[in-house]
Amino acid sequence: MESSFKKSMSEMVGTFLLVFIGCGCAVFSGGQVGWLGVSFAFGLALMVAAYALGPISGCHVNPAVTLALLFSGKTSLKDAIFYIIFQLLGATLAGGCLFLLAKGTSTIDVSVGLALNGYGDFSPTHLGVFPCFLAEFIATSILIFTVIMVTRPNVPAGSAPIALFGVLTTLLILTIPFTNASMNFARSFGVAIFHGKESLIQLWLFAASQASAAIVVPILVKIFFREEK
Secondary structure, three states: OHHHHHHHHHHHHHHHHHHHHHHHHHHHHHHHHHHHHHHHHHHHHHHHHHHHHHHHHOOOOOHHHHHHHHHOOOOOHHHHHHHHHHHHHHHHHHHHHHHHHHHOOOOOOHHHOOOOOOOHHHOOOOOOHHHHHHHHHHHHHHHHHHHHHHOOOOOOOOOHHHHHHHHHHHHHHHHHHHHOOOOOHHHHHHHHOOOOHHHHHOHHHHHHHHHHHHHHHHHHHHHHOOOOO
16 A cells, blocks of 8 residues: 555656646746747656656656556556546646746736647647647657557666657657647646636547557557567
């Protein structure tokens, strides 16, 4: 029980770090660093969390990653349930902290949201449902594929966080124009909950696209990249 709680707390802290640093950079420094700077902030936050917390829980910090590793047989059902709950808690705490910080400034309008993900009016380039869904599905699939491949036993120790930094940063640069880059339902939920009904309604797209990727990718990996015993 103590071990499970420690791992769940690790997931909460890791998700908090990812959302607070990544979304915080977008909200407070986005005008100065642009999409590229925000992408690097998310990537670096994930790499730091992976090195610091990976030995405890694996540092999934993403419900889609947890589901994919569950379907791959690398995570137990009990751990997966608690991981996802604590990931949502960590993201919500981060979103709350960002909301309070933004409310305390005179330059940030919290009514427009805090680095929200979405389609239509919530898309940075006002794209519709189909391109946003497809972008999230493909990007999440690439992220999950990378996670599965770099957590294999024959991968050099310590290389996984670097690979994850690279792939997340690159995918963010690509997908920010579509949906403001989610690939992580907890990240989307954690800031949407402080905006209101309009942004919460759009969360279905991220849940559906990312869950689909979490189901499809492990199947394809088992077919085409079967590990030799």
